[in-house]
Amino acid sequence: MSNSTNDRKIEHIRVIEEDPDTDRQGDHFASWHLMHRALPEIDYAEVDPGVSFLGKRLSFPLLISSMTGGDHELVLRVNRNLAQAAEATGVAMGVGSQRVMFTHPESCNSFALRQWAPTTVLLGNLGAVQLNYGFGLEEAQSAINIMQADGLFLHLNPLQEAVQPEGDRNFKGLAAKIAALQAELTTPLILKEVGCGMTPADIELGLAAGIRYFDLAGSGGTSWSRIEHHRRGRGDLGLRMQDWGIPTPVALDWARPYQERATFIASGGLRNGLDMIKSVILGGSLCGLAAPLLKPAMESAEAVIAVIEGVKQEFTTAMFLLGVTRVEQLHLNDALLWRR
Amino acid sequence: MSNSTNDRKIEHIRVIEEDPDTDRQGDHFASWHLMHRALPEIDYAEVDPGVSFLGKRLSFPLLISSMTGGDHELVLRVNRNLAQAAEATGVAMGVGSQRVMFTHPESCNSFALRQWAPTTVLLGNLGAVQLNYGFGLEEAQSAINIMQADGLFLHLNPLQEAVQPEGDRNFKGLAAKIAALQAELTTPLILKEVGCGMTPADIELGLAAGIRYFDLAGSGGTSWSRIEHHRRGRGDLGLRMQDWGIPTPVALDWARPYQERATFIASGGLRNGLDMIKSVILGGSLCGLAAPLLKPAMESAEAVIAVIEGVKQEFTTAMFLLGVTRVEQLHLNDALLWRR
Amino acid sequence: MSNSTNDRKIEHIRVIEEDPDTDRQGDHFASWHLMHRALPEIDYAEVDPGVSFLGKRLSFPLLISSMTGGDHELVLRVNRNLAQAAEATGVAMGVGSQRVMFTHPESCNSFALRQWAPTTVLLGNLGAVQLNYGFGLEEAQSAINIMQADGLFLHLNPLQEAVQPEGDRNFKGLAAKIAALQAELTTPLILKEVGCGMTPADIELGLAAGIRYFDLAGSGGTSWSRIEHHRRGRGDLGLRMQDWGIPTPVALDWARPYQERATFIASGGLRNGLDMIKSVILGGSLCGLAAPLLKPAMESAEAVIAVIEGVKQEFTTAMFLLGVTRVEQLHLNDALLWRR
Amino acid sequence: MSNSTNDRKIEHIRVIEEDPDTDRQGDHFASWHLMHRALPEIDYAEVDPGVSFLGKRLSFPLLISSMTGGDHELVLRVNRNLAQAAEATGVAMGVGSQRVMFTHPESCNSFALRQWAPTTVLLGNLGAVQLNYGFGLEEAQSAINIMQADGLFLHLNPLQEAVQPEGDRNFKGLAAKIAALQAELTTPLILKEVGCGMTPADIELGLAAGIRYFDLAGSGGTSWSRIEHHRRGRGDLGLRMQDWGIPTPVALDWARPYQERATFIASGGLRNGLDMIKSVILGGSLCGLAAPLLKPAMESAEAVIAVIEGVKQEFTTAMFLLGVTRVEQLHLNDALLWRR
Numbered sequence A, B, C, D: 001m002s003n004s005t006n007d008r009k010i011e012h013i014r015v016i017e018e019d020p021d022t023d024r025q026g027d028h029f030a031s032w033h034l035m036h037r038a039l040p041e042i043d044y045a046e047v048d049p050g051v052s053f054l055g056k057r058l059s060f061p062l063l064i065s066s067m068t069g070g071d072h073e074l075v076l077r078v079n080r081n082l083a084q085a086a087e088a089t090g091v092a093m094g095v096g097s098q099r100v101m102f103t104h105p106e107s108c109n110s111f112a113l114r115q116w117a118p119t120t121v122l123l124g125n126l127g128a129v130q131l132n133y134g135f136g137l138e139e140a141q142s143a144i145n146i147m148q149a150d151g152l153f154l155h156l157n158p159l160q161e162a163v164q165p166e167g168d169r170n171f172k173g174l175a176a177k178i179a180a181l182q183a184e185l186t187t188p189l190i191l192k193e194v195g196c197g198m199t200p201a202d203i204e205l206g207l208a209a210g211i212r213y214f215d216l217a218g219s220g221g222t223s224w225s226r227i228e229h230h231r232r233g234r235g236d237l238g239l240r241m242q243d244w245g246i247p248t249p250v251a252l253d254w255a256r257p258y259q260e261r262a263t264f265i266a267s268g269g270l271r272n273g274l275d276m277i278k279s280v281i282l283g284g285s286l287c288g289l290a291a292p293l294l295k296p297a298m299e300s301a302e303a304v305i306a307v308i309e310g311v312k313q314e315f316t317t318a319m320f321l322l323g324v325t326r327v328e329q330l331h332l333n334d335a336l337l338w339r340r
């Protein structure tokens, strides 16, 4: 099993490369429109898309979403390129699941990213369900330590586990274990889905467990059900379930009542600066992109930077056209969106 | 005529094989969405999709819908394969119309399925309109006896009869005859359509007649109008009427006010475990599939079992992701569905 | 000009033959659905689709809509075939504009249809706008007399006249002239459009003028704007305006408040018995079809009869499935229709 | 830079010629329908589509929208053809940005259009943002003088400037400068967008600045973001933003509350007389078309006249069918429109 945990990440990348439909292209943001200002009454040069997150300043509210890690040349390269780009562009970066660290100690190199990203926000990642399979404070702390992480994602992936032949599917009593873990840690935990979205009942459980950060990671983009379908080999379960979940803008909308009690990250199917700006208006404090950054990350840090700069320019241009100079003016500002 | 009743079933199967559009693929369940839980707080291993129906336990709420019967090698094989699969997987099974028994006594073999399915729910089938053409208690009791059936479907197929050149079209006074029949039988009757759905006025007539079980059998799947069109040879009536009827989820929705007084089976266009779970939430106690099981049934019991296991896995996975361990928690639980 | 009036009808037929898109196939009835009855509790044999119109009995509420007339072998044949078929099937028939009678007396033959249709409803036809161009009581009475007509259509075709290079476009003061004409005639006038529909303001003018019959003739079927485009030769006006107007079911819906004061004919885009039955439920007392009968009418009376019988069978089957035996039960019976 | 201002216009024309998708064909007017009158009770000959604008009479409410100007043979020709056609058909004409006059004095010829259009409405054009880059009363007055213009468009194009590499992006404090300029000029200023629409906040700023004329210039037609994308060479910003903005009919709808305080021009994606008539009903006093007139303008004045006559005929026919003889009867007359 330990080996499979390490190899799985490479398999995932290959599947994504070969089957473009693992990105579901739900385009769920298309039904929200932005309110143009012909007379924005601001100077583009004054538009500042910067935000603070976990006490650090980011150049704009982008998170390179959790993707990979492990003991493979490709994975090392991807993570280094992403970390260098994150530092260069001033955005946050998450890593893929660090579970592999505990079976393949050599994989630690792929997570030791502070050398490449000394100042920006770095976020660790473990599967929440592992708390039911022997993981606890020690593993969480190690995962944080190796990255000198500013926060630790605990991902919730019940669909992926259900489709994986080798899936860990006991999600019982997790909320209590998450509460216990957060109580013992000084670093904040961030609960995240991986592409099916979180719903009000989930958020309420998280809040009761002392969680203050949620990455809604909704449907419309990367489908883990479809990815695992290819690894599974038999049956249609993964295809049948490939679009299961709550589209990201819908999940944001439903999270509205909890905005005073928690900070939300929007991810899942965001593909450009316009999706990002809609996400921020709908209540996202940070916007995660994963799949669109994978291919450039396999190439070079420069390639990642180029994509990020393009997205940033879209985001900044949209701010300009909305007539706002600060991201705070976007957040939950319904007057900036309209629907037919 | 007696011969045609026996041959007709073979003709139907051939038409379905040759014209894939007899399955209308209405996909009417697509506008209902399921409420994902990122933190289901249950163990997949504890999810029990089992239900009780007519006093017996089923492994999950699947009914192999009424399809066939008669004196033909193919028909014998199909029914045996279905019965063995029903027993092996613990699901209910209905047979096609047993009217042929009374013209072709040799066809009884195709209904003597208790040998292959000793413990599960078996359901007989007669056309309700035959009550206006000489059938009565005796035929109903024979139909039940030969199968040691747990219940007897009385199918209502006015559209099919109208399109059939040889159709029996006097549907007058049927409600009273159904009431009389149910009064004399100890086995429950189940009123069913065959792909056009039942509407509130129909349910009210049925309730007044003492019926407590309804299979709504709505539109979106197998179209008998289109099937009979091919047998008819001339005119476009069958094509024109091919999409007539109430889509299954709509029929379920309209049946809501009668849930306390009756048990509903959902069928017509259900194609997988997700359609099934939506049907149960909308008020179905059992979910019928016909056309998707026909081809595997022509092959082997194993082929049928494989399809059923796949559907069951989809159903179970969906329960897991909804955070429910018992089917009772699904039934009429509106909080689990959402629409745009 | 006189010649062009006679030749125009032939040109129209040629255009319709060559350009199938003159039938706009708007399918506007598709958003209305019919309420199926699984237990109709009637005998198909008792379903009587017959209606009365202008004091005569029709076998079902079909009108062969006004199409043609003139001094041409083809036109003579078409009208004779239609008249024979109308008589044979017991439906109403209208003729095309009789204006040509007054410039080409030989064309009278094409309107002398009582010989072929001694008992059924026959309806004459003149353009209302001709009342502004010299026509009056005398012409109206002649048009009625030659047909021994039961009623006289006055068609309103402002779009067609606007697109025709030679169009008569003075529609001023028509309401008063229509009122005067109806006052002098014993035969009822029927105001009709030719494919753009009538709106409440039109109906109110007609009612005030003493008219009690309206053929709404809405959009979705034959487009006179597109037909005249082909005859026009230059400019795009006819194409641009080809879908102008009110879809027939919408026009019926809007006519609802006037149902107690007038009788409405539904036409324009009706293509089968299901469109007809929806039209009757929405308030039509008679249903007109034109284009679908043109091609068979060029062939033979038998061909027309075959089409009519098919439509009648659809209509009767729908009545059966709605559980009604009389057309009166359909009229304005909202419970028989549903929309999503 | 001065050279680029002159050449840019030619580049724009080439891009539009080569990439038909710079016209976004949003067809946003399609969801509004017009109320047909079968009995219009008017004479087509009495329909007068004429309107007054800025004290002059136009044959119908068409504006040839601002397009071009500069020191190029092609540009000279285009403007002369447009001016001659405007005069011949009695419609208003705007010119493209006159900024080039101040860097390339020879370009003045292209704006000296009174010789070709002595009597009709001519409108000058400058970018409002230039008020932040040194322009003021002097330039505005020169722009007006050379054309003997009846009004001066100040265009607002923040998206175009943001996509242009050389864009002028300081839109701060513009409202105050616009107010000052209008206070000093006797000629009215008309604030206009260039294809993204104006929203209520913009209109309120304009009203406060003393502006009484607005050209909403919404999305759905010419996309400057896409045009500039081709000139930009790198990155996807221009494509990503190509459909940004408020569709013209939506912008008109939102401008409704300001109708008593200002006069609105509708432009952006209008393509024929039906779009125009809907625009007038929705509150437009004048209707601008740009892209559809570019190609004919490169040919001849006659070609432009032919297009304008066609559009006028569509507009007039629609008035006839709505039963109105005067454009005032259209303006804000909601009873003439319907939506599904």
Ligand SMILES: Cc1cc2nc3c(=O)[nH]c(=O)nc-3n(C[C@H](O)[C@H](O)[C@@H](O)COP(=O)(O)O)c2cc1C
Binding pocket: A012, A013, A016, A065, A066, A067, A068, A095, A096, A097, A125, A153, A155, A192, A193, A194, A195, A217, A218, A220, A221, A222, A267, A268, A269, A270, A288, A289, A290, A291, A292, A294
């Ligand atoms: C290649 C790849 C690997 C991923 N691996 C992880 C992971 O290990 N842990 C995790 O929490 N999410 C993982 N994700 C999911 C993303 O972090 C995120 O939740 C998802 O919503 C991003 O969506 P997008 O790809 O549609 O932008 C991965 C995504 C991709 C594309």
Ligand SMILES: Cc1cc2nc3c(=O)[nH]c(=O)nc-3n(C[C@H](O)[C@H](O)[C@@H](O)COP(=O)(O)O)c2cc1C
Binding pocket: B012, B013, B016, B065, B066, B067, B068, B095, B096, B097, B125, B153, B155, B192, B193, B194, B195, B217, B218, B220, B221, B222, B267, B268, B269, B270, B288, B289, B290, B291, B292, B294
């Ligand atoms: C091949 C075939 C034969 C059928 N024969 C019968 C029958 O004899 N009696 C009956 O009540 N329904 C019959 N049905 C209809 C189904 O039992 C059921 O009502 C229908 O809704 C199943 O829909 P589906 O095929 O879309 O799953 C038949 C269906 C098929 C596909």
Ligand SMILES: Cc1cc2nc3c(=O)[nH]c(=O)nc-3n(C[C@H](O)[C@H](O)[C@@H](O)COP(=O)(O)O)c2cc1C
Binding pocket: C012, C013, C016, C065, C066, C067, C068, C095, C096, C097, C125, C153, C155, C192, C193, C194, C195, C217, C218, C220, C221, C222, C267, C268, C269, C270, C288, C289, C290, C291, C292, C294
């Ligand atoms: C070939 C043809 C000729 C027609 N000629 C006339 C006519 O002379 N007078 C008239 O009132 N309507 C005429 N109509 C219009 C129809 O009578 C009717 O109003 C129209 O709504 C029928 O629509 P449909 O073709 O979509 O069924 C004609 C229609 C067709 C197809």
Ligand SMILES: Cc1cc2nc3c(=O)[nH]c(=O)nc-3n(C[C@H](O)[C@H](O)[C@@H](O)COP(=O)(O)O)c2cc1C
Binding pocket: D012, D013, D016, D065, D066, D067, D068, D095, D096, D097, D125, D153, D155, D192, D193, D194, D195, D217, D218, D220, D221, D222, D267, D268, D269, D270, D288, D289, D290, D291, D292, D294
């Ligand atoms: C070739 C071309 C050049 C244009 N140049 C200008 C310009 O210089 N100034 C301006 O205000 N608008 C300019 N426009 C925009 C139009 O005036 C108008 O605002 C736009 O809404 C017309 O839309 P349409 O092309 O979709 O009809 C131009 C449009 C085109 C097609």
